Amino acid sequence: MHIVVVGGGVVGVTTARELIRRGHQVTVLERHPVAGNETSKGNAAQRSYGVVYPWADPSMVFKALPWLLRQDGPLKLGLPPSVAALRFMFSTLRYAWSPGLFGLNKRAMLRLGVFSREWFLAIEQEHGLAFDGEHKGLLHLASSPQAMDDYRQLYRLLNEMGIAASLLTQQQVREAEPGMTGDGPLYGAIRYDTDGTGDCHLFSQALAGVCEQLGARFRYGVEVEALLADPQRVNAVQLRNPDGRSDILEADAFVVSAGCWSPGLVRPLGLNLPIYPVKGYSITVPLRDLEKAPVSTVHDDNFKVVSTRLGNRLRATGFVELVDFNRDIPDARIATIRKSVQSRFPGCADLDAAETWTGFRPMTPDGPAIIGRGPRDNLFLNTGHGTFGWTLSAGSAAVIAQVIEGEEPVVPLDAFRPGRFAE
Numbered sequence: 439m440h441i442v443v444v445g446g447g448v449v450g451v452t453t454a455r456e457l458i459r460r461g462h463q464v465t466v467l468e469r470h471p472v473a474g475n476e477t478s479k480g481n482a483a484q485r486s487y488g489v490v491y492p493w494a495d496p497s498m499v500f501k502a503l504p505w506l507l508r509q510d511g512p513l514k515l516g517l518p519p520s521v522a523a524l525r526f527m528f529s530t531l532r533y534a535w536s537p538g539l540f541g542l543n544k545r546a547m548l549r550l551g552v553f554s555r556e557w558f559l560a561i562e563q564e565h566g567l568a569f570d571g572e573h574k575g576l577l578h579l580a581s582s583p584q585a586m587d588d589y590r591q592l593y594r595l596l597n598e599m600g601i602a603a604s605l606l607t608q609q610q611v612r613e614a615e616p617g618m619t620g621d622g623p624l625y626g627a628i629r630y631d632t633d634g635t636g637d638c639h640l641f642s643q644a645l646a647g648v649c650e651q652l653g654a655r656f657r658y659g660v661e662v663e664a665l666l667a668d669p670q671r672v673n674a675v676q677l678r679n680p681d682g683r684s685d686i687l688e689a690d691a692f693v694v695s696a697g698c699w700s701p702g703l704v705r706p707l708g709l710n711l712p713i714y715p716v717k718g719y720s721i722t723v724p725l726r727d728l729e730k731a732p733v734s735t736v737h738d739d740n741f742k743v744v745s746t747r748l749g750n751r752l753r754a755t756g757f758v759e760l761v762d763f764n765r766d767i768p769d770a771r772i773a774t775i776r777k778s779v780q781s782r783f784p785g786c787a788d789l790d791a792a793e794t795w796t797g798f799r800p801m802t803p804d805g806p807a808i809i810g811r812g813p814r815d816n817l818f819l820n821t822g823h824g825t826f827g828w829t830l831s832a833g834s835a836a837v838i839a840q841v842i843e844g845e846e847p848v849v850p851l852d853a854f855r856p857g858r859f860a861e
Contacts, residue, residue, distance in 0.1 A: 439463065441842070442675060442687060444662050444703065445695035446473040448642045449827050452835035453695055453820055454649050455561070460839055464654040465689065466646070467677065471658050474642025477697055477827060480720040480795030482755035483746040484735040485558065485634035485829045486576055487551035488601045492543040492805020493824065494533035510774040512742035516761035523760040526714035529803035543805050546853035547826070548599055553849050554833025555632065561832060567644040570749040571636035574734035577606070577615065578630075579782075581623040581740040589628035602631040617730040622740055622781040635735050635746050637753075638828040660685075665692065665703055665817070672707075672817045691816040691842060697800040698763075700808075700821040709813045712859055713822045715798030717759040719771045721779075722795070723752050723787040730786035743778035752787045754779050767796050799824045802859075809834050809854040810841055818842055819856045 439462050443450045446468025454464045470476060505511035516523060533539060562571060580586040589605060596603040606627045612618060614629065646656055659680035666674045672692050677685040694700050698715040705711075725731045728750070735746040743756035754775050776789050801824040802808065808822040820838040823830050837847040 439690040440465070441691045441693060442467060442689040443693045443695055444675065445697060445821070446470065446642070446646065446656065446658070447476055447478040447695065447697060447827065448474055448638050448831045449697075449820055449823060449834065450695035451642050451645050451649065452831045453693055453838060454654050455645055456835040456839040457842070458649055458652045458654055460843065464649070465687065466649070466654060466656045467660050467662055467675070468656065468658050469661050472643055473646035473656065474639045477797045477799060478638045478642050480722065480753070480755075480797055481638050481828055482720065482744040482825070483635055483637055483748055483753040483828075484576055484744060485555070485636060486630065486735075486826070487555040487633055487829060488548070488596060488603060488630035489576065489578070489633065490547040490551040490826050490829060492533075492540055492547065493801065494530050494543070494804050495540055496534050499531060499534055509770070510741065510777070512757055514757060514759040514761070516759075516764065519760065520762050522714065522762060526712065526760065526801070526803055529712060533804040539804065543853050545599070546850065547806055547830075548601065550830055550833050550837075550849050552601060553836070554830050555634070557832035557836050558634065561645070565645070565648050567641060567648070569637045569640035569644055570751075571634065571641065572734060573632060573634040576630040576633035576735040576737070577611065577627045578737045579611070579627045579739050580625045581738075583625055585739055586625045589626070593628060604629040604631060615733055615736060617732060617786055618736065618782050619730070620780065620782045620784050622738065633735070635748065637748050662696070662703060665707060667707055667814050667817075670815055672814050691818065693818045693820055693838065693842070694812070695820045697821060697827070698798050700800070700819070704812060704817075704819070707813045707817070709856060710859060711808060711822065711856070712803055713800045713808075714760070714803070715763055716801040716824065717757070717761055717764070717796060717798055718755060718825075719757050719767065719775060720753055720755040720795045721772060721775055721789075721792035722748075723789055723792045725750050725752055725786060726788050727786055730783055732783060732786075736782065738778045738782055740781070741774060741778035743775050745779055745783065752779070763798065765796055767794050799827070801825075804858075806853045807834060808856050809838055810851050810856050812856055
């Protein structure tokens with residue numbers, strides 16, 4: 439069967455690899471000149487299988503307003519806010535207050551996270567990709583006694599689900615991360631023992647190369663303008679090539695993995711996907727002193743900044759900003775990220791040599807990604823992973839391939855069903 443995958447980010451590339459592994463002919467359509475060049479390019483570099491959770495969290499509602507008022511707070515809203523931003527905020531609040539929904543969605547996402555880790559290990563073992571990948575765990579710091587109390591409750595859930603985690607004292611945190619000599623507040627941490635790291639951009643490009651060697655075709659620099667469909671099936675995609683020439687590509691089945699650009703493709707077919715582009719920022723810097731750098735990934739809950747070791751580099755990422763598709767990089771955002779790194783790992787990196795980046799996480803208002811069959815018999819969706827696209831890509835690729843072939847997915851997909859927003 440010839441299957442077209444729309445989108446060459448990490449989700450689209452892992453989907454292509456799984457479909458090829460199952461014997462299908464695959465064409466990947468990507469508007470950028472290389473794979474993994476949008477949201478996958480400068481993300482937090484953490485594969486946080488045990489951390490995944492819905493943003494529609496009732497406890498977060500009371501924290502959001504103080505964050506908005508803090509100059510260096512992690513949540514920002516463009517002024518005046520757009521209609522799309524307000525709609526996303528109010529939809530998230532509605533889902534946050536839906537009784538029991540947060541717990542159900544969190545468990546569903548954790549199950550997919552555990553499954554995704556298994557598939558990542560299989561991919562790495564089979565292909566030996568070079569992307570600064572590790573599985574040395576992830577630390578969430580507690581900057582207050584209340585944060586440590588919250589982690590104790592979370593630890594019970596993780597233990598119940600069989601996800602390896604540990605509660606660390608302040609001294610144990612220092613032992614696990616000896617380079618963390620800064621004066622930032624610290625009351626302990628929760629450690630996700632088997633979580634991983636890695637450069638998603640390098641991984642996407644390396645895996646795309648493997649897929650091409652296995653027979654997949656990648657068409658870069660093409661814009662997918664429309665899905666051409668009748669009431670039962672999608673028959674083709676309408677493309678615009680780099681030279682401006684229009685083109686029609688027919689196939690047997692189609693998978694939409696286009697992140698924030700997915701809603702525009704399926705809306706004409708009657709499916710509304712309320713995916714919003716939540717903006718984030720990162721810096722990538724060369725390490726100056728390896729002994730002073732993080733061992734793996736450290737989440738600083740004081741600034742809500744994640745610092746990740748990538749070989750001889752450091753990636754630090756932060757902020758949740760609702761400004762639609764504005765790609766500006768304000769100096770104040772980068773200054774806050776730098777401040778977090780300096781407060782935890784002083785002297786570890788050459789912060790003056792920072793490569794800055796901003797990108798858009800394709801967020802759904804309730805939290806889970808959108809995985810399953812679309813509004814036509816041969817149309818499938820694997821998109822809307824938000825901040826967890828890197829983490830969940832390998833697992834969601836495996837389950838969407840199972841759906842395409844009519845198998846029962848290994849991970850239940852009720853929380854991820856594409857039509858849930860119309861219910």
